[in-house]
Amino acid sequence: MSRRSLKRYLASAAAVAVGAGLTLSVHAQNNYQAVVDAAYAKYKDLKEGKNADYIPALAKVDPNLYGIALVMPDGKVYSAGNLTTQVSIQSISKVFTMAQVIQEQGLESIEKRIGVDATGMRCNSSVAVEFAQKSLGGPELNPLVNPGAITTTSMVTGATSDAVWTKIIGVHNDFAGRQLKVLQDVYKSESDSNQRNQAIGMLMYAYEFIKSNPQQATDLYTRQCSIGVNAKDLATMAATLAFGGKNPATGKQAIDPKNVPYVLAVMATAGLYDDSGKWLYHTGLPAKSGVGGGIIAVSPGKFGIAVVSPPLDDAGNSIRAQRAITDISNALGGNPLASKPR
Numbered sequence: 001m002s003r004r005s006l007k008r009y010l011a012s013a014a015a016v017a018v019g020a021g022l023t024l025s026v027h028a029q030n031n032y033q034a035v036v037d038a039a040y041a042k043y044k045d046l047k048e049g050k051n052a053d054y055i056p057a058l059a060k061v062d063p064n065l066y067g068i069a070l071v072m073p074d075g076k077v078y079s080a081g082n083l084t085t086q087v088s089i090q091s092i093s094k095v096f097t098m099a100q101v102i103q104e105q106g107l108e109s110i111e112k113r114i115g116v117d118a119t120g121m122r123c124n125s126s127v128a129v130e131f132a133q134k135s136l137g138g139p140e141l142n143p144l145v146n147p148g149a150i151t152t153t154s155m156v157t158g159a160t161s162d163a164v165w166t167k168i169i170g171v172h173n174d175f176a177g178r179q180l181k182v183l184q185d186v187y188k189s190e191s192d193s194n195q196r197n198q199a200i201g202m203l204m205y206a207y208e209f210i211k212s213n214p215q216q217a218t219d220l221y222t223r224q225c226s227i228g229v230n231a232k233d234l235a236t237m238a239a240t241l242a243f244g245g246k247n248p249a250t251g252k253q254a255i256d257p258k259n260v261p262y263v264l265a266v267m268a269t270a271g272l273y274d275d276s277g278k279w280l281y282h283t284g285l286p287a288k289s290g291v292g293g294g295i296i297a298v299s300p301g302k303f304g305i306a307v308v309s310p311p312l313d314d315a316g317n318s319i320r321a322q323r324a325i326t327d328i329s330n331a332l333g334g335n336p337l338a339s340k341p342r
């Protein structure tokens, strides 16, 4: 962003922060922190939205939980609010299992088996599966809606369910830069209430998208959705995508740089469910939301960002997360679609 617009934003950021009782330094070195602090303060008292409750454990999460993390190319983290409380990663995990399959089996594996098109339907739609049938000219799903995601999980190779799981949790660990764990209460709660996903898994098997045990695929998918993450984990995962698949904190190459654009493309098309177009229109950022309340967003070469805040809008996306990321990215010139006249 231009110096002038950054200055303008920081002035309003300072006003918001000061209004919220915060002291804010706008010294040059603290610009990023000031932008994060301002977005945090601006939405802290927002009361809109509601936790997801179709997975009973999610309804019990504190709706006031709110954390922002911004990770830069050198791994430096700017943050505000709660960075330690874990929520379940939910649909954000779909990004990393897709990355694992593209890394293992090439970019065509996903495109040919599942498709990379937005469905225009809800993420757990079985009607989308009917329309995407190969006999009707499919596949026209993508790995970020449930039928495509369960299929993606089924594509991770391994002789046993444990061997497949080791790879799935492994890729998430590499992106986050630490050993993540499943939140067992969420896993149990979703396993007890995921009849719809079980049906989708079966349907995907019936239509030959899934070629192995569909119950195993749905179970592993449910487990991956229950991985516990905090805002800093999620921002580090986003930053790993922002910087060519290399984790800026650990230096580990999680996936090859050549595979990153394909992952980001699907996030841009389908990362925020039915509101993906609206999101892209306002931010230009490849992103992914989860019903646990997290959203990750990627500004390629610039930063990775994540916000955790459980209350969701009608489309299933965290309200505070959408607003805070939009403000921060726009203030920092994060929109990769913004061009400048020569």
Ligand code: DON
Pocket: 090, 091, 092, 123, 124, 145, 146, 190, 197, 222, 225, 289, 290, 291, 292, 316
């Ligand atoms: O499959 C589900 O319903 C959840 N495990 C994940 C949902 C989610 O975050 C958004 N979309 N389907």
